[in-house]
Amino acid sequence: MALGFIKKIFSFGKKEVEEVPVEETSTVPDTSPTVEQIYEDTTAQEALPDTVETVPAAAEPVESQATYSEPESVLVDLAQEPEILPEIEPVIVEQVEIEIVPAESPRAEEIPTAPLPEAIAEPAEADVAVPETVPEIEAAAQERSEAAPEALESPMGERVAEPVAAPTPKAPAADAAGQVEPVLVPVKPASSKVTVTRTVEEKPADEPLPVAPEKRLTWFERLRKGLFRSSQQLGDSIGSIFTKRKLDEDTLQDLEDVLIQADLGMETAIRITDALSATRYGKDISTEEVRTIMASEIEKVLGPVAKPLELDLSHKPHVILVVGVNGTGKTTTIGKLAAKLTAGGLNVMLAAGDTFRAAAIEQLHIWGKRTGAPVVSSKIGADAAGLAFDAWKQAKEAGSDVLIIDTAGRLQNRAELMDELAKIVRVLGKNDPEAPHTVLQTLDATTGQNALNQVEIFRNIAGVNGLVMTKLDGTARGGILVAISAKHKLPVYFIGVGEQVDDLEPFAARDFAKAIAGVA
Ligand SMILES: Nc1nc2c(ncn2[C@@H]2O[C@H](COP(=O)(O)OP(=O)(O)OP(=O)(O)O)[C@@H](O)[C@H]2O)c(=O)[nH]1
Structure with a gap:
């Protein structure tokens, strides 16, 4: 199964970032004193080493201009308090136009492959065992931040804006089913157009297969397994409606209710019942026929949003x-995305912009070690926009292809969250008017309808222009992705169906529609 994956398009006539000196941008009048503070802080930033490799291990911490104070109010958990979500005032942010390229990507084997990058630097802690699974990563991060709280300020502080080099990215592993793991193939030809695609190839028969503890499922099997609860619940409900009943007003109404309960959303529910009624009204209809039409209509909703992530x-x-x-x-x-990109030969830098939670910073460092991506981090409570500014400078100096910035999802209050994200966007825009090029929002499928509100809010706050839906494994609420797609029409780049590094896949509309409808 070959799927189009990531496409990178060089835009013609665009100014190179390096043509815009930082000093010039810093003179742009900005009414925000906080942004000015960040720019005044460039004296401290200039003291930073020029390249990732030369960053001394015990570099002096860059004092953040951020003023962090202890929470005065109760933490607001947006996931738990849906009723507060719509209250957030919209903030106008610059929307980045992304060029959408149809899925006729050349196969990876048809395009020249650039060599994998050299190691950025020797691993800082090469002898430290890197956790393999997400639970291990979280446990390690938690343990480290809890075990030495006082050390957090010091070692973490010493790593202020210091990228920690990580092991060289490894080639993707082959799986037990004889398939090669998804590979990103970066190509940088002389022309201005660059394409990165992903392909799953048959493994040559003469190569020994690695020993695996259990048979590895194909991606579609994993998707189906993940969405089993969603599709089973839907299938059972549909089955109970259509047993020995013709398609009439009552059955259509019952079906509409079931589809809405399955989080598919009113719009898609009506679309499905309309499609059924147009061809089968007054006739006997089997649950299989209903499922087939449902899959077809869901695919029509998802098709336009299933886009490859483009890297300009x-x-x-x-x-x-x-x-x-x-x-x-x-x-x-x-972490999963960095693994894909580094495996494809791209130089990726990570920035631990969630300065609110110590474990999040540690967690990102661990992912950095696993994926070969240097991590720029600061101490807890530091100004996230300042960190993002530093990270961009360092990524620029290091010639990184991609900079991925983590952010906090919870702050003391909604206004702070809004301010922080808006400020990060603003500050990045000072470096490169088009940055951030991609504002990716993660959505937890298990939260159901609340995910709809979350998109609304983060679109307004941060100019979200792409989505990733996580935790589609084991949830009965996978239908929410359909409702979100119908309402927001934002590109869905990836879906997550597990905690492992390879449990992230490009979103494929047909696969998803068939899996949720329970069609083979
Ligand atoms: N089952 C499953 N778990 C996932 C998936 N993606 C993430 N998780 C788990 O969800 C939990 C939270 O993930 P994080 O990556 O820490 O989430 P976050 O948004 O960074 O959280 P904060 O740092 O608190 O803002 C972890 O236990 C992850 O292992 C997925 O696709 N499936």
């Missing part, structure tokens, strides 16, 4: 700002 390397680094409510899978998705 004419403005290196391509900045991906990852936003979303706490716990929706931002850090994990960043």
